[in-house]
Amino acid sequence: MKTDNYDIAIIGGGPGGIATALEAAVHGIQNIILIDKADNHSSTIRKFYKENKRVDKDWKGKSVQIEGNIPFMDGTKESTLDFFDKLLDLDKIDTLFNTEVESIIKDENEDEFLISTGNQNFKSKAVVVAIGKMGKPNKPEYKIPPSIKAKVNFNLDGCSEGEKILVVGGGNSAAEYAYELADENNNVTLVYRKAQFTRLNPENEEILRTYNGQEKLRLRLNTNITSLENEKGKIKVNFDDGYFTLFDRIIYAIGGTSPIDFLKNCGIKLDSENKPIYNEHYMTNILFLYVAGDIAFNTGGSIAASLNHGYHIVNSYMRRTGKIYAHTDKVEEFLKNNPEFK
Incomplete structure (x- = not known):
């Protein structure tokens, strides 16, 4: 049974997120939740690794020493997923898949975080953002001509006033992009493939409908884009209803909030390269808000390096809170009974 209040909430079910959840469980922390927008943990491995692909501890020749309680060994795609499956089953870790976190807000008065998924709200004393590499949002299936790529966005970076902009998508990110751009004196159209x-959460849908009624932006529903062309420096967007329109810029929000925008909305400070700023324990400028995995450091796909992030984060949390939990030996017992995972 899931509770509304947690000690640690982990956003992202890759190795960094899994390690944080497991290290928290090993150290006896009771209320842990792991949230991922995919239908299961380790979606990158499931999606991009071929069957029986080797998964090595020393990734690309770089040796990484495991520092925490979660060991990792050479194996295959299948054995790695099986390993994580069995470890996640050992301890009381709530998991919530097919769920995208929309916002993380620190309540300074209550000294906790409010995590919103649009349909559900959770509170947690600490949050770990482990959502994977930055700058890889979903892209359309049709070709984007190289000559217009400078005018194609996957977030709001580089947008200005007075542009004619097409926003593509039907989620909360697309809605927020559309009405924020409209407020900045842009001519905005939001196109969505469904009728x-x-x-959308109720607030965003109400704003869109109001703005559409006030002609501050235009909703173009039940419409697909078939192709893009360069028309004398403008983006010619061809639709499946036989019509086309010229735009100055097109913004895709077809895969949820991009990592950069998500981090900014959380209040996490970024450096000049839009990478999160954090200390040696992976804590950001916000107390008890951490980053882990490739989004924290370009581990280059090293699962072992991401596992170490979780170990340091949990130790940082426990030191700063001054709490001592009852350590569990379930992982040690599991490894004793399953020597193939050593």
């Missing part, structure tokens, strides 16, 4: 919105 009605199915994933």
